[in-house]
Amino acid sequence: MPEASILDKIIRQTMESIENAKEQIFAIAEDARAECGRVQKDLIEVREKACAVIAQVDVLTLKERQARLRLVEVSRELERYKEEDIRLAYEQARDIQVNLAVLREREGQLRVKRDELERRLRHLEGMVQRAEQLMNQVGVVLEFIGGNLKDLHVKVEEAQLRQQAAVRIIMAQDRERLRLAREIHDGPAQGMNSLVLQVELCERLLQVDPERVRRELQDLKGMLRDSLRELRKILYDLRPHGLDDQGLMEAIRRYTADFSERTGLAIETRFFGKARRLERAYELAVFRMIQEALQNVWKHAKAKTVHVVFEIAPQALSAIVRDDGVGFDAEAMLSGLGDRYGLWGIRERIELLDGEWEILSRPGQGTQIKFRIPLQPENDGG
Numbered sequence: 001m002p003e004a005s006i007l008d009k010i011i012r013q014t015m016e017s018i019e020n021a022k023e024q025i026f027a028i029a030e031d032a033r034a035e036c037g038r039v040q041k042d043l044i045e046v047r048e049k050a051c052a053v054i055a056q057v058d059v060l061t062l063k064e065r066q067a068r069l070r071l072v073e074v075s076r077e078l079e080r081y082k083e084e085d086i087r088l089a090y091e092q093a094r095d096i097q098v099n100l101a102v103l104r105e106r107e108g109q110l111r112v113k114r115d116e117l118e119r120r121l122r123h124l125e126g127m128v129q130r131a132e133q134l135m136n137q138v139g140v141v142l143e144f145i146g147g148n149l150k151d152l153h154v155k156v157e158e159a160q161l162r163q164q165a166a167v168r169i170i171m172a173q174d175r176e177r178l179r180l181a182r183e184i185h186d187g188p189a190q191g192m193n194s195l196v197l198q199v200e201l202c203e204r205l206l207q208v209d210p211e212r213v214r215r216e217l218q219d220l221k222g223m224l225r226d227s228l229r230e231l232r233k234i235l236y237d238l239r240p241h242g243l244d245d246q247g248l249m250e251a252i253r254r255y256t257a258d259f260s261e262r263t264g265l266a267i268e269t270r271f272f273g274k275a276r277r278l279e280r281a282y283e284l285a286v287f288r289m290i291q292e293a294l295q296n297v298w299k300h301a302k303a304k305t306v307h308v309v310f311e312i313a314p315q316a317l318s319a320i321v322r323d324d325g326v327g328f329d330a331e332a333m334l335s336g337l338g339d340r341y342g343l344w345g346i347r348e349r350i351e352l353l354d355g356e357w358e359i360l361s362r363p364g365q366g367t368q369i370k371f372r373i374p375l376q377p378e379n380d381g382g
Contacts, residue, residue, distance in 0.1 A: 022138045029131035036124045043117040050110040057107055060100040067093035248283040249275045249310065252290055256308055263298050265306055272311040278375070285349045286317060286373065292345050293321040293369050301325025301367060316375055322368040330361040346371070 074089045205213045243251040249271050260267040290308065297303050303325030311318045333343070346369065350357045353373045361367035
């Protein structure tokens with residue numbers, strides 16, 4: 001595929017760049033080693049010179065001390081020495097002091113140069129060590145990339161699928177939040193607003209027409225009951241009662257009975273297999289799929305009767321939701337012509353659980369949604 005060839009090209013270019021970088025690091029290390037050799041040679045030479053100068057300084061220091069003692073002796077007994085001897089003693093002492101100062105200056109310069117060369121040598125040795133470590137690390141990276149190149153396409157595809165799944169989850173959550181926001185806005189929120197207005201009216205009428213206030217309060221009580229009913233429905237949709245305590249089959253049974261009572265749809269529910277607990281994620285996902293399927297029937301199908309068939313087998317969970325409504329063009333829907341019938345939430349959950357599904361529908365012939373979710377031993381909570 002084109003994406004694979006582009007990926008191969010990128011990988012080859014990346015490996016070539018890493019190989020070139022490894023060669024450049026090796027060249028830098030070799031240059032640093034050569035420079036280390038030159039610096040070591042210069043350092044040995046400077047140390048030898050410094051030792052020689054230090055020895056000369058020691059000798060001259062002794063001579064300078066002797067010359068000072070001689071001057072002290074001459075200065076105390078001037079009458080015993082000739083003028084030429086006195087002059088000679090002063091000149092010798094001065095020459096020794098000058099030579100000693102020169103040697104000490106030279107010694108200081110050599111010490112500074114020696115310290116500088118030692119620091120540079122340590123820096124170069126560290127550079128060589130770091131370059132060797134970096135070459136080893138680059139070698140490991142090249143070996144890793146080369147060794148895992150065969151599986152790279154599979155890993156990339158898996159990463160893309162995970163990313164797509166994450167995007168679908170986010171979109172499904174967004175749609176669910178939007179649906180809840182609309183339900184709250186159109187239901188309880190509107191009712192609460194009317195309640196506030198009615199309470200304000202009662203306040204104004206309290207002293208004027210108590211009898212009307214009583215009637216208004218009766219209406220207010222009815223509106224409160226309606227708002228509470230709407231809130232309970234929304235809360236039930238958010239977290240189905242009985243799912244945690246009694247399991248998936250009982251939760252579906254209670255939901256279909258309540259849905260039938262609220263909507264007037266005749267819902268026949270049949271269960272097969274042994275009721276057992278599954279992992280929370282499986283139970284919640286399957287419940288939501290049944291819930292969304294029934295919501296779609298109510299909103300779009302104009303059906304009178306719905307059949308829900310549910311089975312838990314040892315290796316898989318299966319369900320069918322079939323209605324006698326107006327139906328639709330399933331092929332067009334599956335070809336990506338939009339989310340008109342709100343079935344993408346079901347499809348996303350099935351794909352996330354590695355399941356499979358099927359939609360059979362034609363205009364005027366009703367709709368059947370069938371799905372199957374595989375169950376592994378570790379997914380069996382029972």
